[in-house]
Every structure is written in structure tokens, then in C-alpha cells.
Amino acid sequence: MANNTSVKLKILYIMDILLEKTDEENYITVNDIITELKRHNISAERKSVYSDIELLKFYGLDIICEKGRSNKYFIASRDFELAELKLLVDSVQSSKFITHKKSNELIKKLEKLTSSSQAKELDRHVIVRDRVKTSNERIFYNVDRLHRAIHENKQVSFKYFDYDLNKKIEFRRNGNRYTLSPYALTWSNEHYYLISYYERYNDISNFRVDRMMDINILEKDRYLIEGYEEFNVAEYSRKIFNMYIGELETVQLEFHNSLINVVIDKFGQDIIIRKQSDDSFKIKVEVEISNTFLGWLFMFGNKVKIISPQKLKDNMKKTVKEVINLY
Missing domain, CATH: 3.30.70 (Alpha-Beta Plaits)
Structure with a gap:
């Protein structure tokens, strides 16, 4: 790695090292940081590391130094406390609408928001969870697409399915598409639902988001019922x-x-x-x-x-x- 590039990257690697290796119970010395930098093919002097740490503190990183024969450094606070991350991990793992695969992906991302030591606590926190989850990998994209349609004031069309006795997908209406005006997404009884206006019934209808397939956002604007501006999703759901x-x-x-x-x-x-x-x-x-x-x-x-x-x-x-x- 060119020397000039190494100098520019050094402070970023130091920030990563502090965020990954330290917390209130785990410290790191300047010598430890220099050793970690060598793994990235970056050589550094103690004086330059001290200088970079001060710059990171000025940048806003909450770095605490415990004075001693060999000063010890750690990150004192982060965007998320460990208890908050445990709560988020618990929510992800217990949500039926998030598949096992997507749950693991999200949890891995949450683990990066704390130190490697505390991330192990999140792993242990997850092990107790083993519950029924949807197998529909499309649900995240369904939710995103429906939110986009609502934001853009557009109608949507999709196919809607049930399961037969052999646990195979069976489309309603022989696979013909549903076309409706999406109003809101709500969470009820551990499932995501789309609240919408369905012209076929000339009324409000609800659809399970995890039972939708092949959602298209149409060019046609949504039909809004009289009094839509006062429509209260929470009150309706109750x-x-x-x-x-x-x-x-x-x-x-x-x-x-x-x-x-x-x-x-x-x-x-x-x-x-x-x-x-x-x-x-x-x-x-x-x-x-x-x-x-x-x-x-x-x-x-x-x-x-x-x-x-x-x-x-x-x-x-x-x-x-x-x-x-x-x-």
C-alpha cells in the first residue's frame, strides 16, 4: 500500500479498531492499536496514534482514556446501548413476518453497532428464540414497494395466495391480479396487513402482506374515500x-x-x-x-x-x- 494512502486510511482504521475492540469493560492500549494496524499493512508511531485519537475525539467519538503506566482507551458511548440492541434483536428474532435468513442478516448488522465482545451477548440472547416464521423471502420488498406506492399516491396490483392441504401455494381468483388503492400498513396479531380501498367491494379491505406476490405499482392515482384525510389507522385497527x-x-x-x-x-x-x-x-x-x-x-x-x-x-x-x- 502506498505510504500516502496508508497515512490517509490510518485514522479510519483506528476508529474501526476502537469501535470493534473496546467498550466499558474492554480496553486497548496504543501498542495494541499499532499491532492491529500492522495487520492492515500500516506502520504507525505512538505519537501519530495519540494525535489521531485526539482528532477522533474532536470529531465526536466518545473515547475515554484511563491514565496509567500504559494508557488504556475505550469507547464509552455509542448510537445504541447494549440493552437497546438486545431489544431490537429480540424484536427481529420473534417477528413471524421476517424469515430466518433475513433475521440472521439483520442481526449480523445490529452486531456491528457494538463491540465484538458485546456482540457475543447478542448471539446468546438470540439462541433462546426458535419460533414459526414466514418462508416468504419477498416480504421485505413487498413492504418497501407498498410504502412507495402510498408515498407516490399510486394504485397497486398483485397476486394473492393461500396454501393448499399439501402446503403448496394456490392463487386466489385463478391467479388473476387484485388492483386496489393502498392506504396504510399495519401490524396485527404478528402479521403485516395492507389496509386498502378495493373497488370490487366498494369498501375498505385488508390483505396479508406475506401472502402477496408480484406487486406492481401502477400509473393510476389512488382512489381516496370521502374522509380519507381523517382516516385513523390505529382507531380502525382497534x-x-x-x-x-x-x-x-x-x-x-x-x-x-x-x-x-x-x-x-x-x-x-x-x-x-x-x-x-x-x-x-x-x-x-x-x-x-x-x-x-x-x-x-x-x-x-x-x-x-x-x-x-x-x-x-x-x-x-x-x-x-x-x-x-x-x-
Whole structure:
């Protein structure tokens, strides 16, 4: 390597060495840095290394020096703390919509944001995770393309699939494309969903992003429903269950006191809660009535009761009878 080039690169290599080799518990001396530089075919004197370290501190790198017979240096703070990286790694590894391959790629990138020693802690942190994940490698590109279509105010078209009993992809509508106006992406029940306007139904429709294939952004502008500017994705998502759309109703429900956390988790802390009896409370909430909503109520057995409307109570009775008849 030419001497002039080596001089220019030296400070960058020193920065890399400090970032990779040091943290609050791992230090490095100037002699160590000189040894590491030799591995890159760069020779350096102690004085020049001291000078480069001071320049890196002036640049903004949080380098701490512990004075002693041989000064020790380490990076004291970074863009991400180790606890924050563990949180991000945990989120990546536990997300069903991210494939195993993409999870590993992302985690390797996150590991580069800390020292090699602390990166090993991230490795150990990941090992405990072994859960079902999507096999659809396209989902990252699907998300990116849908966000771009929304940003550019364009319609999209795509193919939509299910799995058959042999776990093979089977396209809906014989492989004919869906064309719609994308409004927003939302996360529900560990899956990404596209909220959109679908002209075929003249209404809002939801689609699983990991079940989409061959997404195209069209030249045609999106169709925006009346009141689109006031459309609130979070509020919309609270009213539906597992993204299954139904008829919007105001529902009164009575819950056992032990389910207070479940209710707040589902409907948020703004939900008005009224005492019904010594061991129960009631709420009034707008939800879209669907089989998934009834299934959600089923989860709690006799600890939840429908107060109104009557047609929902009748629907629940009918569903209960159908389930009983199965056995």
C-alpha cells in the first residue's frame, strides 16, 4: 500500500479498531492499536496514534482514556446501548413476518453497532428464540414497494395466495391480479396487513402482506374515500379483530375483574370502564362484528358476557349451538 494512502486510511482504521475492540469493560492500549494496524499493512508511531485519537475525539467519538503506566482507551458511548440492541434483536428474532435468513442478516448488522465482545451477548440472547416464521423471502420488498406506492399516491396490483392441504401455494381468483388503492400498513396479531380501498367491494379491505406476490405499482392515482384525510389507522385497527372486517356495531360487554388487563391491552387505556358488580365491570365499544370477534370472546369462557345488542347475543347463541353439535 502506498505510504500516502496508508497515512490517509490510518485514522479510519483506528476508529474501526476502537469501535470493534473496546467498550466499558474492554480496553486497548496504543501498542495494541499499532499491532492491529500492522495487520492492515500500516506502520504507525505512538505519537501519530495519540494525535489521531485526539482528532477522533474532536470529531465526536466518545473515547475515554484511563491514565496509567500504559494508557488504556475505550469507547464509552455509542448510537445504541447494549440493552437497546438486545431489544431490537429480540424484536427481529420473534417477528413471524421476517424469515430466518433475513433475521440472521439483520442481526449480523445490529452486531456491528457494538463491540465484538458485546456482540457475543447478542448471539446468546438470540439462541433462546426458535419460533414459526414466514418462508416468504419477498416480504421485505413487498413492504418497501407498498410504502412507495402510498408515498407516490399510486394504485397497486398483485397476486394473492393461500396454501393448499399439501402446503403448496394456490392463487386466489385463478391467479388473476387484485388492483386496489393502498392506504396504510399495519401490524396485527404478528402479521403485516395492507389496509386498502378495493373497488370490487366498494369498501375498505385488508390483505396479508406475506401472502402477496408480484406487486406492481401502477400509473393510476389512488382512489381516496370521502374522509380519507381523517382516516385513523390505529382507531380502525382497534375496532376489528385479526383484521377481519364485519359490520360496525356499538357493543356492551361485561367482563370479570380478572380480565381488566386483557381489555386495556385490546381497547387501550382510553376505554371507559364502569363497575357492574363486585367482581365484574362493563364497557361500551365500537367493533366490527365478525367470527373472529366471537372467537375472541370465546377465549374467556364464562368470564365475559354480551349485554347488547340483542342480535349479537343471538349470534353468539347460534355459534355456541353449532360448536356443541360438533361434539
